[in-house]
Amino acid sequence: MRRWGSGRSGTVLYARARARLNAGIACALLTLSAAACGPSAASDAPGDGKGRPAPRTGFSVRYEPPSAPDKANAAFLRGRRVLEQASGDLNAFVSSERLGQAVAVVGRSCGGEGSAYDPGARRIEICYDDVAQERELFEGAGVRPADSEVAAVLAETFFHEAGHALADILGLDLGDRAEEDAADQFAALMLIRGGPAGERQLRVAAREYELSAAGDAGTGPADEGGRDEHSSDLVRATNHLCYLYGADPVRNAGLPGKGLLTAERAGRCGEEWRGVREAWQERLASVAAPSDRSDRSD
Structure with missing residues (x-):
C-alpha cells in the first residue's frame, strides 16, 4: 500500500501507510476493539466531534491535537475553516x-512529512506545519500578511489529495505521473467551479509553485524508480494558469504573455481546459451529485 503526497513539502512516504496496514491486520487477527485499531484519536478540543459517530460516507473533517510548535498553525487552519469549506464543496x-465510502480529512502535526492521502487508512492528512512553510514562502516574497495566500494553497492541496482519494475509491488506472497530473487537474476543477474567489485561490497556488521553483525547493524526492512522480513546479504552475485562462479568457485576460503562460500556449488552453473538465466528469459520472451533473464553469 502506498501513500500519495501533494509534492509541495518535498516528501512522499510509504512507511507509515505500510505500518498502518500491518497494524490493521494485527488488530483484525487479535480481534481488538475498533477504538484500539483506529488510525488516530480525535482531538479533545471543542468542535472536533468527539463522541459522535463518524459519517459512513463522504468527506468529513476532524483535528488531532497539535504538537507544541504547531499550536498557532492549528489554530489558523481551524479558524479559517479551510478544510470544512473545501470538504463541503x-x-x-x-x-x-x-x-x-467515508474519507476522513484530518488536520494534524506531521513533523515535516507533508500533506498526503493515505489509501491504507483512507484519509487525507493536512499538516499544521504546512501552514508555517507556506507562510514563510510568501512572506519571503514580500507578501505580508500572507493569511489569504496560505489558506488558498491549503485549499488547493486538499483538492489535490481529494483527487487521489477519488482515484483510489473509483479504481482509476492512471499510473503514477498521470495520477499526479490528474490530481492537479481535479484541484483546478474544484477551485474554478468556485467562481472568482476560487480562481483567485488557483492563481495563488500557481504562484506558490513558481516561488517554490525559484527557491530551488523542487517537487519532492525521487520515487523508487529514480524519477519524481510529479511534474515540475513550473509545469504545475503553468498548467494551473492555462486552466484558468481556458475556463474564462475574459476574466483572466491578463494571464497570457506575462510570466509563465505564453501566448502560444494560451491559444490551446480552451481545448486543454475542456479536456480536463470532461475527463473528470466522465470519471465521476457514477458518483456525481444528481443536482450537480453539469459543471458550473460552462
Whole structure:
C-alpha cells in the first residue's frame, strides 16, 4: 500500500501507510476493539466531534491535537475553516451515497512529512506545519500578511489529495505521473467551479509553485524508480494558469504573455481546459451529485 503526497513539502512516504496496514491486520487477527485499531484519536478540543459517530460516507473533517510548535498553525487552519469549506464543496459535487465510502480529512502535526492521502487508512492528512512553510514562502516574497495566500494553497492541496482519494475509491488506472497530473487537474476543477474567489485561490497556488521553483525547493524526492512522480513546479504552475485562462479568457485576460503562460500556449488552453473538465466528469459520472451533473464553469 502506498501513500500519495501533494509534492509541495518535498516528501512522499510509504512507511507509515505500510505500518498502518500491518497494524490493521494485527488488530483484525487479535480481534481488538475498533477504538484500539483506529488510525488516530480525535482531538479533545471543542468542535472536533468527539463522541459522535463518524459519517459512513463522504468527506468529513476532524483535528488531532497539535504538537507544541504547531499550536498557532492549528489554530489558523481551524479558524479559517479551510478544510470544512473545501470538504463541503466536494460533498456537494460528489454524492456521498453514490460514493459509498467515508474519507476522513484530518488536520494534524506531521513533523515535516507533508500533506498526503493515505489509501491504507483512507484519509487525507493536512499538516499544521504546512501552514508555517507556506507562510514563510510568501512572506519571503514580500507578501505580508500572507493569511489569504496560505489558506488558498491549503485549499488547493486538499483538492489535490481529494483527487487521489477519488482515484483510489473509483479504481482509476492512471499510473503514477498521470495520477499526479490528474490530481492537479481535479484541484483546478474544484477551485474554478468556485467562481472568482476560487480562481483567485488557483492563481495563488500557481504562484506558490513558481516561488517554490525559484527557491530551488523542487517537487519532492525521487520515487523508487529514480524519477519524481510529479511534474515540475513550473509545469504545475503553468498548467494551473492555462486552466484558468481556458475556463474564462475574459476574466483572466491578463494571464497570457506575462510570466509563465505564453501566448502560444494560451491559444490551446480552451481545448486543454475542456479536456480536463470532461475527463473528470466522465470519471465521476457514477458518483456525481444528481443536482450537480453539469459543471458550473460552462
